[in-house]
Amino acid sequence: MARIQVPCVMGFYDDAHDLLDVTERARTVEKFENLDAYTPYPIHGMEDALGLKRSWVSTAARFALLGGWGLGFLFQTWTSAVDWPINIGGKPFVSWPAWIPVTFEFGVLVAAFTNLLCMFYACDLYPRPKTVVLSKRITNDRMVLVIPTKGEEQEKRAVDFLTANKALKIKIIDGFDKEKQRLIFRAAPVVGEVA
Amino acid sequence: MKVPAYIQPGAHKDVVSIGLGWGRTGIHGALGEGIGVDVFPLVEATRTSLVTSGRQVKIEKAGGRTKLANIQGHNYLYVPSYAGMMVNKRVGEVPEGASRNEQGTAVWERPIIAETTLNEWKENPSKAYPNHVEQNGLPKSVWLHKHKYEGHHWGMIVDLNACNGCNACMVACSVENNVPVVGKAEVLKGREMFWIRIDRYYRGDRENPDFVQMPLMCNHCGNAPCETVCPVMATMHNDEGLNVMTYNRCVGTRYCANNCPYKVRRFNFFQYSDFRMGRQDGRERVSPLELVLNPDVSTRTRGVMEKCTFCVHRIRAAKDKAREEGSPLKDGELQTACQQTCPAKAIHFGDRNDPNSVVAKLWQDPRNYGLLEDLNTDPSVRYFALVRNRDEASPYRSMYQAHHVDHHGGGHGEAAGHGESASHEKKEGGAPAEHAPANSRGH
């Protein structure tokens, strides 16, 4: 849970469009920092609303693709022409046109692994027996805007902002209980569940 | 007695030929009981000899059908044209009066056997047999590189004129190379194991056909299609031009056999080498039987491919001997098993790089051609075209020209004299459909 900054205020929504709109304004107008939004599905444009940079994962995969192609081609050349050249069907030792399929496949294989492993690394994903979640409804039908706060004044401002923007529910996370591996929640003072 | 009849082109309709010695009953052992039909009762023994022909017999149709374990089920080089469809590569018309088979109305022949007449040969040896590769050139290859064979470069010449189809080479090869005897059941499935086979074709009229015998073994192609497709390099070229097979490395994908245009590769569907040892009776090896094996040649396990090696063990032995004697290997010191056995001297084997060898000299002869050479396989086995001593021009010579020079011109008139096509026999490699329309009965 290293990536959730505590304490913070959570605002619940059920509509992607609402969330986008609120997030955009929380960042640009209200100047909250390090915002995050938790959603059941990827909302297009949310990265922009949060001011996130484009992910580097696919770039890594593309470089891996090129590297895999180069490596695959050189490996075939090395085994067929350098390490143990053998006359096969009268063809030259470096029969490069015959190596295109394996070169291609090997590059794709390397790129696919790089892609997924980089994604795991970037998202800090690994098989873990217990996952700490903000709300179980995030993976179902709720979207949560998380506003990290520094001090009472900012917390109050965040709650007010979310209340004004008709959040379905507002909760505050106080901290993280390391022993029990769970978050410590506190109900927000103003609004409760609406929907 | 009741025996299956197999009607062959060219046989007189009043003549029945039966091989002696194939029927065995009452002899102890796996091969001595209930095999074939014993026809010795038909033979009359006089004091000095056996009378095997001219005997008075009565033949009648007995009905019934059986499958013949026949590895040469195809009779003609002709290929039928189905349903009257004719593609534009017609080689000659169906001769007038020829009986038409049920499937097609026109036939064409494949350029497999080259043939010419003596007169043509005398007139111009280099033109008598128009080699289509010489005329049209080889197909273009993407590979510019060509491997060099320094030292030895083995080659073989097979003279189609000399071969009389006696099958001695097949027997010699099987004995020399421990080629398993797979038995009737396997041959019926089309799994004969010979490393060399004799392709027999008829040509011309069904009543009076010409015969062609073509011994066919691995061609040790310079551009071997089998090698390219083997994923594990179990078959490759050595630096003496041999297409060698590493049994230990073979995984058994059978791709090489599929891709071989000559279909000379043989697969061990079972542990055939045990068959020879009598294992198929459920017994363990009978002790003295392993002595029939040639210790110079490894036996093969099931699941691997095998094929003609050009008697590589003999090559190795001859080279070793020459090295011990301190003299270079001389032509003629080395013979393959088929060559050694051939009574007609139809097979020549030797070093193509040795200018004085018989093979190197014959290699320059205009009569030679490579089988399916137009596939750019660069075979190391060359065939000598058939030269027939007869007056009329060979129709097949013109066929070649029709094939590869001019698709419609010239060939038609001379092509008269073909027989019908034998389409119905062609399908059944091991078990011809046309096997037993009648069973003969005699006493």
Added chain:
Amino acid sequence: MKLMAQEQLDEKNLLSPSIRMEHVTQDVLAPMGRFPSAPWHIAFGIAQSMILFFLVPVAYQMFIGLGKFGIMNPVGWGVYIVDFVFWVGIGHAGTLISAILFLFRQNWRTAINRSAEAMTIFAVMVAGLFPLVHVGRTWVAYWLVPYPAERMLWVNFRSPLLWDVFAVTTYFTVSLLFWYQGLIPDWATARDRAKNRFFRTLYSILSFGWTGSTRDWNHYERAYRQFAFLATPLVLSVHSIVSFDFAVSLIPGWHTTIFPPYFVAGAVFSGFAMVVTLLVIMRKLYGLEHYITMKHLELMNQVILATSLIVGYSYASEFYIAWYSNHEYEQFQFLDRPFGVYKYCFWTMITCNVIIPQLFWSKKIRTSIPVMFVISIFVNIGMWFERFNIFIISLHDDFLPASWGTYWPTAWDISVTIGSFGVFFTLFLVFSRVFPTLAMAELKATLPSPSNGSRLHAHSESDDHHGVPGEKKQAPALAEVH
């Protein structure tokens, strides 16, 4: 690939507007949480028993050799390779749906991509068994992998079979990774709904600790798109390389440059037919009719029709080229197919692949579930025979008439083919029970927004470019709050 009904692809038509995100969660997770129904048990029992048809011949073969099968001298590859190519082909629809339709922004894929990808993986797994067991010495089949060994011998990179090894393993691996990435958010959904500690832990491990943060979605989306970019040429390359097994060799009927596109189209054709076969049953069995709607099925039937035309064109083209090439061996091969010993196989192929799918021109037929089910099975039969035609007829009469022979599958061959369906259906039934069968996260993205975006009076025109998928702009844009 251009889809015929692109203009009709309106999400409104695909899914009912009343479906909410929580419905998706409930409906998809429901089969995972309850004890399997009687029909499932029966189907599973049958499928598992069918595996024996595969295992028994293969075990027997390991002891005595390949001789019990029909393969013989000119025809070295029999039903095993027909089955291999058949199953690899089946797999192609899944990747097409998951990758190519993704790149073409076809939202209708979201309802079917999970099961189609599962089908891909299982089909490729089944396909991968065949090359392993068809070789003479299965126990050394690992020699096809280039690894440093004490023999110091590598492999022959010129062999199409080796290309196959790389293509099929890469395809399987990439499909699996791609599929698994799509599963991660759904495992998280299952984790958060888990009823007991065991499943919570299990799904937590499977979900890799997914939380749904946009910072993660940002990487996830890029990686997913990258996967689609990788998988698209990959799926085209796999069946192209499978076709190289034949196109690169020199046997008349195999040595054909049209094979790569022809095989790929055929693969998509058979794959979509298999998807239709499976989904028609699955949506009924698990009550997913609201998600896999008639619109989806109709679209798939249109793809089947389109690929049927491509395949039919390829058949015609082969015959034309045989005639035009002036190559006697090729010409004979293509006369032998419709009129020779295997003519029934040929005409079965033509009937099932070219003639029967033409019924899909009628909207009534392509929206009738029983009819499309039957047609999809016909297509699969036809595609099996297509491979039989190409491989066996070409081999049985090649260059030298003296080496010709006729191959017929034995009971053992047929048994193995039946058994391969058992392996496939067993895997698929397990999948349909323990995996989320619909891609929930992706499906939710295509749902109409629940409040129509009107709860917050905050829509300006400038927001439109966000393009929330599935969003409907029904409410008029009101004045900005601030």
